Amino acid sequence: MTEISSAMNASQERKSGGYNGFVMLAVATALTGAMIWAIGSAIYAKETGQPAGMWLGTAGFFLVVGFLSWCGFYMIQPNQGAVITLFGEYRGTDRTEGLRWVWPWMGRKKVSVRAHNVHSERIKINDKRGNPIDVACNVVWRVRDTAQAVFDVDDYKEFVNIQIEAGLRTVGARHPYDDFEENETTLRGHPDVVNSELQAELNDRLKVAGIVVDEAGLTHLAYASEIAGAMLRRQQADAVIAARKKVVLGAVGMVEDALQKLASDDIVHLDDERRAAMVSNLLVVLCGDRETQPVVNAGSLYQ
Incomplete structure (x- = not known):
């Protein structure tokens, strides 16, 4: 996984230049009020026989600007970030909670940075001695770098699921299920050691996607039915x-x-x-x- 991450340009999260949404809400409301005032002035000018073209142009200006201002709002909840892009270029990540605003032509992709809990399916692997065993694990992970999660992998959630299975197979093949002859680390007899190795293996595999594993451990371990x-x-x-x-x-x-x-x-x-x-x-x-x-x-x- 280190070779993969070094072969491409890794993204890095940086703070974006989003604006306070409540301030822009006041601005958008003022622009909407100005548009209504201009329309009313145009109607009054037309009724009194005065030129209304200037008022109509002013109303159109406020309509366009007000519409654009209303399209720039978005909400950010606790432990959530919004990846901001401008015509495909990464401009930063906004993690400020509450009502936020950016220019409407800038893209916004929300990413949860909360802890996720994944319980893997039971898979059949071969231990160190070649015995088929059934294993499953539970993994707690979260997004550490939103830029890497969005831009460095295609689908970071699917990437996590695939790497969990690959890491489980790798760690399971390092040790025997049980020790009958030699005094060595086993999957059944040393759960703390195996869980630590699994967490380290997953962190190494998932760092390319900006994801960190907080906890990992085996939840099912048994010999395959045939043996x-x-x-x-x-x-x-x-x-x-x-x-x-x-x-x-x-x-x-x-x-x-x-x-x-x-x-x-x-x-x-x-x-x-x-x-x-x-x-x-x-x-x-x-x-x-x-x-x-x-x-x-x-x-x-x-x-």
Whole structure:
């Protein structure tokens, strides 16, 4: 996007020379009153047999000037700007609120500089590992430079929608959906990092149109339907393995504590073979999924 913006002459917003509309309203009203007075004078002159041509010419002058003055009014609401052009040449942007006036032959295009909220459609992309995923995002943007928004792109609103999809695809392809093997940034596990990258990517893409992104974040993230079942089973398997690992580590610690307690309290003395058998039995009891069936040894410990 930087190469595109440097390849063309970027526009830059500047303040226009619009006039106070209430002052011009008084002027337009005065011109209209003067036209009515001139018409009345022409009628009176014609009734009294005096020349009325001068009065008619004066009335015509005030009619033309008054009509032009009435055609130059426009309104600007809060957080709105009017891009002023003269025969296609940019003359500035008027951001002064209220009733405004410019010469009627000057073009006026109103542009909202309020914050816009866009919720993108769900799109299918491939993550870093090539897995198809469905993603969607929410973007809050506003026009920063009205001249760039109007003159540097054809339709800045449509441009925003297209660049949101392109930026979402770019950021989504940088990271895997989930991390099964390596410790790296993932779309699911690091939302703050991904949202920051998405905002930076969109700001870089949209600066050519004079648009700034205030907030961007993923609102939907899921595996595509064709692999969702397989990935769910993989996640379940990882969860089972992690749980088993925790159970085994806990069981080993309990067995170690039990052996140390037996030895320190001088309850029973076991040789290596019997100690190994006890460790095996305790691990089976502690790590097994089903309840164990106790076996009572009626003879000697060594029989």
